[in-house]
Amino acid sequence: MSTNTGRLRRSGIRRGEAVSGWLFTAPMLVVTGLFLVVPVLMALWVSFSDWNGNGSPFSSGVHFIGTTNYAQVVSGGGLAEQNFGESLRNNAWYVVLVVPIQTIVSLLLAVMVNRAILRGRGFFRTAFYFPSVTSSVAITVLWLFLFSATGSVNKVLSWFGLHGPNWFNDPSGIIQNLLGAFGITQGPHVLTANTFLGVSWWSWIGGPSVAMTAFIIMAVFTTSGTFMLLFIAGLQNLGSDVAEAAEVDGANGWQRFWQITLPQLRPTLFTVLTLGLIGCWQVFDQIYTGTQGAPGNTTLTPAYLSYTSAFQNQAWGQGAAIAFILFVIIVVFTILQQWILRERKVSRRRIRAYQPRTPKPAREVERAS
Numbered sequence: 001m002s003t004n005t006g007r008l009r010r011s012g013i014r015r016g017e018a019v020s021g022w023l024f025t026a027p028m029l030v031v032t033g034l035f036l037v038v039p040v041l042m043a044l045w046v047s048f049s050d051w052n053g054n055g056s057p058f059s060s061g062v063h064f065i066g067t068t069n070y071a072q073v074v075s076g077g078g079l080a081e082q083n084f085g086e087s088l089r090n091n092a093w094y095v096v097l098v099v100p101i102q103t104i105v106s107l108l109l110a111v112m113v114n115r116a117i118l119r120g121r122g123f124f125r126t127a128f129y130f131p132s133v134t135s136s137v138a139i140t141v142l143w144l145f146l147f148s149a150t151g152s153v154n155k156v157l158s159w160f161g162l163h164g165p166n167w168f169n170d171p172s173g174i175i176q177n178l179l180g181a182f183g184i185t186q187g188p189h190v191l192t193a194n195t196f197l198g199v200s201w202w203s204w205i206g207g208p209s210v211a212m213t214a215f216i217i218m219a220v221f222t223t224s225g226t227f228m229l230l231f232i233a234g235l236q237n238l239g240s241d242v243a244e245a246a247e248v249d250g251a252n253g254w255q256r257f258w259q260i261t262l263p264q265l266r267p268t269l270f271t272v273l274t275l276g277l278i279g280c281w282q283v284f285d286q287i288y289t290g291t292q293g294a295p296g297n298t299t300l301t302p303a304y305l306s307y308t309s310a311f312q313n314q315a316w317g318q319g320a321a322i323a324f325i326l327f328v329i330i331v332v333f334t335i336l337q338q339w340i341l342r343e344r345k346v347s348r349r350r351i352r353a354y355q356p357r358t359p360k361p362a363r364e365v366e367r368a369s
Helices: 002-047 068-075 079-113 121-133 136-146 152-159 174-181 189-193 210-236 241-248 253-264 266-281 285-289 302-312 316-340 348-354 362-368
Strands: none
Touching (some): 002 316, 068 079, 068 316, 079 121, 121 210, 136 152, 136 210, 136 285, 174 210, 241 253, 285 302, 302 316
């Protein structure tokens, strides 16, 4: 009888804790639902409707048109498809270059700043992190001055006998420019004649434009400090026993870092790569403040194209469709990244190789002798 009473009392306490938890989280749930979930659902409906921006998107004059907005963007064969293809190409090169470079730079900075023998570590942490807390608009305006035709960057390049380009006005791809130095100015017919999303394959592999390259350098400069702090936190949570044992066994500094430190940083590495991937696919304010897609749409990104389609061209359905296509791209790449960085099971063969051998019984040793 007392056991049943105790169980009822414990269940009542847990029920009361659950009610208290819901009461404490209810305000945030209401705010999140009102300002996040509801707008997202409204935008999803707009992407499947013919809403023109006038009145409510749920009025009787707005009709469901299926995947028409998505089809115009990815297979319409017109200007909408070409603009989306160009924006996707630009952003893809942006991601391919920014994510690995900023990860490597932030990890190197974290390793150097985390060393106990470095004096003034607090100063260096603040100095490296400072660009991350500076307004992106201010950094973009600064970059426009630094990378202008007569800016400081070209001035420094002239010291080495190099003639810098007119960065934010040069639409040529850096890989195509590199091939042009070897006399290759025209791609093969199979690449120039075939297209994907309205853009030729020769343009797809031409690399980012010179203008987009300046934005890539800016992204690495402004984000490496933030990810450096994440790596520092991960390094400080690692135990030193394994590394010291490896040092005793004769492993050098690179071997200890590559085979011991880096595998233990896998959770931090996944966080850095995921945040970097999401941030790179959502780049908007630098383009809006800087070039607004110019020159020749070589700095156009899907996020900025979604904005211009909806708010400037009044194609609200296409703008919402681009936003949700971008959402799917981010989710797919995040899942792929999680699969690549997952914990892999050790095979039985490797487990047996590391298991200590059990000594033979004394009788078997005597018989063998």
